[in-house]
Amino acid sequence: MPELPEVETLRQYLDSVARGFCVQNVLIKKPRIVRPESDRIFKRQLTGQTIHHIDRRGKFLLMHLNHGSSSNPLVIHLGMTGRLFFRHGSDAVHSIPHLAVALEGKDRVLCYVDVRSFGRWTFDTSPVDRMGPEPLDADVFHPDYLQQICHGRSIKIKDLLMHQERVAGLGNIYVNEILFLSRLHPLRQAQSISKRGLTVLFKTIRKTLSEAIQLGTTSRLDWEGSGHGDGFFYFGRSGQADPNMTERFHVYDREGQPCSKCASPILRMVISQRGTYYCPKCQLL
C-alpha cells in the first residue's frame, strides 16, 4: 500500500485501536516477511508483548511495545502490497488469502496480508536509522535542506526525491504528482534547479502530502481491501471506498489523457525502472 500518506493514515488508525493489544500467539505463514530472522526467535520476541503506541518514519511503522521505550520497536514495512487490519472474534484467520503474519490476542487478531511478500517485519532498526528527514517536519526538512541535497548533484530530480536516505517517505506516485505540480521535468538534474524552483518544490511536497493525509483520515477506509480493486489505497481509483475520490491524480497512470492545466496529452517514460508520467508542455526540461 505504501507511501507516506497511506502509512500515516494507517498509523493513526492503528494507534487508536491497537494500544494495549496483547500478543498471545504469533503465526508466521510467510517466513520471508521476517527475514533474516528465524520464525522461532521472532515469535519469542513478540509473544506476550503489549502494543504501547505506534509511530511512523518514512514508510515504516514502528510498533513500540510494553512501556514504549527500552527495547527496539517492531519495525514494519508494507512493501508494495502489505495490509494490516484486525479480525474480530474467532473468525477463520487461516482462510485469509496471502496472510503472512497474524498476531493473536484475547478476542481479536491483527492480520498482515501481503500478496507480493515484499514487506518486512523486524526488530532491526538500521534501515530506519539511515532515513532522510521527515518531509512534514519543519525542523529537519526546509528549503535550505533541499538546496543542500541538490547542490552539485547531477542526479535526476525524480531519483533524488525517491531516495529514502535523502527524503523519507516519497514514492513513485506522489513524486510524479509533486513534479507536475512544481512544473519540474522528472529528468531535470537536481543541481540545475533554481533557488526559486526549489522553494516551489518544497512547498508542493508539504502541501501534496498533507492534503493526502487529510483526505485519508476523513474517509471511510477499507483497511482489509477485501473488495474489488484497491478500495482504499490512493483513495479509490476504482471508486470503491468513495466514488467522489476518483479524480486523484494529475499525471500518474494517465498516459494519453489531457493535462489538467493545458490539455496536452500526458506522456509516459521509464526512469530507474519506474513508470514516470508528465506533461511535456507544463514540465519543460
Added chain:
DNA sequence: CACCATGTTCCTTG
C-alpha cells in the same frame, strides 16, 4: 503470452 504494478536491497561499474 507480454507487460505492468504503491518498494527495497544487493551487486556491478565508473
Added chain:
DNA sequence: CCAAGGAACATGGT
C-alpha cells in the same frame, strides 16, 4: 567513498 544503473524478489491484473 560516492553515484548510477540494473537485476532480483513474488504475485496478480489487464
